[in-house]
Structure formats: C-alpha cells, structure tokens
Amino acid sequence: MSANKKDHYQILILGGGTAGITVAAQLRRKLKDYDLAIVEPSTKHYYQPLWTLVGAGVFPKEQSEREESAFIPKGADWIQDYVAELQPEHNCIMTRSGRRITYDFLVIALGIQVDWNKIPGLAEGVGTKQICSNYSYRQVDYTWECVSKFQGGTALFTMPNTAVKCGGAPQKIMYLADDHFRKSGVRDRSNVIFASGQGSLFAVEKYRKSLENVAARKSIDIRLKHNLVEIKPDQKEAIFEHLDTKEQVTIPFDMIHVTPPMSAPDLIKSSTLANAAGWVDVDKYTLQHPKFLNVFPIGDCSGLPTSKTGAAIRKQAPVLVKNLISAIRGQPLEAKYDGYTSCPLVTGYGKLVLAEFDYEGKPQETFPFDQSKERLSMYLLKAYALPRLYWHGMLRGLG
Numbered sequence: 001m002s003a004n005k006k007d008h009y010q011i012l013i014l015g016g017g018t019a020g021i022t023v024a025a026q027l028r029r030k031l032k033d034y035d036l037a038i039v040e041p042s043t044k045h046y047y048q049p050l051w052t053l054v055g056a057g058v059f060p061k062e063q064s065e066r067e068e069s070a071f072i073p074k075g076a077d078w079i080q081d082y083v084a085e086l087q088p089e090h091n092c093i094m095t096r097s098g099r100r101i102t103y104d105f106l107v108i109a110l111g112i113q114v115d116w117n118k119i120p121g122l123a124e125g126v127g128t129k130q131i132c133s134n135y136s137y138r139q140v141d142y143t144w145e146c147v148s149k150f151q152g153g154t155a156l157f158t159m160p161n162t163a164v165k166c167g168g169a170p171q172k173i174m175y176l177a178d179d180h181f182r183k184s185g186v187r188d189r190s191n192v193i194f195a196s197g198q199g200s201l202f203a204v205e206k207y208r209k210s211l212e213n214v215a216a217r218k219s220i221d222i223r224l225k226h227n228l229v230e231i232k233p234d235q236k237e238a239i240f241e242h243l244d245t246k247e248q249v250t251i252p253f254d255m256i257h258v259t260p261p262m263s264a265p266d267l268i269k270s271s272t273l274a275n276a277a278g279w280v281d282v283d284k285y286t287l288q289h290p291k292f293l294n295v296f297p298i299g300d301c302s303g304l305p306t307s308k309t310g311a312a313i314r315k316q317a318p319v320l321v322k323n324l325i326s327a328i329r330g331q332p333l334e335a336k337y338d339g340y341t342s343c344p345l346v347t348g349y350g351k352l353v354l355a356e357f358d359y360e361g362k363p364q365e366t367f368p369f370d371q372s373k374e375r376l377s378m379y380l381l382k383a384y385a386l387p388r389l390y391w392h393g394m395l396r397g398l399g
Helices: 019-029 048-055 140-148 169-183 205-219 310-328 376-391
Strands: 008-014 036-039 045-047 063-066 075-080 083-087 093-095 102-109 153-159 190-196 221-223 226-232 237-242 248-252 255-257 295-296 343-349 351-357
Touching: 008 019, 019 036, 019 310, 036 248, 045 226, 045 351, 048 140, 063 310, 083 153, 093 295, 102 310, 140 169, 140 255, 153 169, 169 190, 169 255, 169 343, 205 343, 205 351, 221 248, 310 343, 351 376
Parallel strands: 008 036, 008 102, 036 075, 102 295, 153 190, 153 255, 190 221
Antiparallel strands: 045 063, 083 093, 093 102, 226 237, 237 248, 343 351
C-alpha cells in the first residue's frame, strides 16, 4: 500500500470488493512492473455469501469480515477515497476529496447499489419490529434474532423486481427459516409466504423445478409478480404492487425478511459509460466498453446479462485480465466470457442445490452428478470450502 499522491496510473481500478481485488491480484501477477492503483474507501472487506448462513444462526457475522489492507496486492497503490465522478472522455476520475486522477486503462468494479430508501418504511424500520434483511452487515444478525424468536404467525420473505446480488439469496433464508420453525415446533402455526417481483422462482428451468418442489414440500405460499412498494412498521403490514394488474395487495406479517431493490451506483447512471438501464455498457464476451476501448467493466456494476454473483466474477476476471493485457499490447481481444455464473441455493440446514449456468441458461455443472438435487456435500462446499477458496485463492489472484 502506498500513501503517495500520484495523479496518473497506467491501470486504475475503481472498487476494492470481490471484482476489484481479484482483478488487481491477477494483474500484479502478470504485469509486475505496471503502475496500478485501487480506489476504495472501505477499511473492511466482506465475504457476503456467508450472510445467508449468518442470518440462519450458523456462523457469527464476524467470520465474514477481514481488513481490506490485507488484500491490497503488493505493489498496488490504495487510494482510500470515494469515486465522485467518471470522465472517460478525458481518461480521468474525480474523487470525493477533490483529487483528479488520470489513467491509461480503467477497470470499473464499483458493485451494486442497495436502494434502501426506495421502499418507504424500510430504511427506518429495518433492524426493528421484526423487519430484517441479510443484505447489510450491520443488520444481518437481527435476521437470526427474528427467526430464532419467531412464535408463529406470518413469516414474509420478499424479492424485488430488480437485479440483486445473488438472485437465489432471498429464497435461501426462507428455506432455512422454515427448517428452524419446524425444529422449534412453531411451523404448524405459521404461514411462510414468498412474495417476489419476479415471474418465476428461478430463471433456469432445471433448477426452477427443483425449487418449486422444495417450496411445495415445505408448504410455502409463493406469490409471484408481487413487488414490495411500502412497509408500515407500526401496523406490521407490507404493501405490494401486482405487476400485471397494478393492484395493491396488503399482507400483514409477524416477521418480514426484505431483499431491497438494487441498481447501478448513481455515479454510473449519470455518466456517459452507462447503458439505457444505467449499468456500465460492456461487450458481454470481451468485457470491454464498446465506446471507450480503454475501459473494462466487471461484476455487479456491469451490464453483463447474467446473475450478479461472486462466482460470475471468478470467471470474468481472467477474461478481463487477458483482454486488458492484449489491449495494452495493441493485440486482438481473444479471450471470451460465456456468461458462466453460479448460485449455491441453500434449501435447508445441510441441503443445497448448486446451480451453474451460462448466458443461454444452459447448465454448466462442475461435478459428475445432477446438481439440481439437494445434497449435503454441496451445502458443506458452500459453508466451509468456498469461503477458504475466496480468502486464500480468488483474492490472491490464484483463480
């Protein structure tokens, strides 16, 4: 880490989350003499996939947290500041502290914006009155408090009609909560509802069928095309809009787990880098921006038409690194990303469906068995193996 005040870098990476650190680590291994910096304000780094299991009482949330400084690659400068403005026409960015930094090549890894304030009643209500969410480190242990102390009634779980980090996560905590309700003897006096702004339980048919079977087995009330638009904490009511009829539907709850709506960061939406939906425009195969050829987006902030997961970043990063190096050398961009992503769908304590698929929605399974079936082995992979691979492999540039 460097504390200097340089105003130009050969490669500038915006964001020190999963995507930014993974790309930086791989670049440092391949371009040892190149001038590289990461712009990231946070002092902590989180392994967010663990938060599902934190909310279900399996792990303490502290297990998901590390010092950001431990993962800044040797030889890279860490600019501990917020990105305030993108000026790709001038090959520069502005930081919140007023620094103007120019670059030869830019990697945009700014993640996804969690829009807590878009649901009236959510930002002020979450963490109180049995309103919980696994999408915040500060609030995730309140999910377990709500689940573990639930005495019956309506347990409501929501999913918005926007893209979210890990599209399966809104369901995972519901299946785990259902398991706990059964173990604690309150399930027979409980109604578990999944109200989703999506049109199906999952986008890929093979895994959708498995999840529909899980929901049916658990007697979960699935309400599709129900998009949360307001929470009334004092009345313990959630207001939904049915996306077809536009009618408002009120569902009273005794506990509610909310997956907030999400979008591209505001500074991307307002920049010339954005596509019509607000994400960073990108060639879905080469990961190069179609207009600004020295810009390479990756991960959740990009307009790549695939699920926003860490597993997707693991496959995107080597493609981006190879093509960025080719661009630096004036060579054709030959590496291609096929849209691979993965979603480990926890369906209960000790049960998991491992969904892996590409742009076409075709399964791309790693193991020589049917991954659409619930397995203890895949649950153990998620809970114990993948976090170790993340901290000690992926963030070190080892694949």
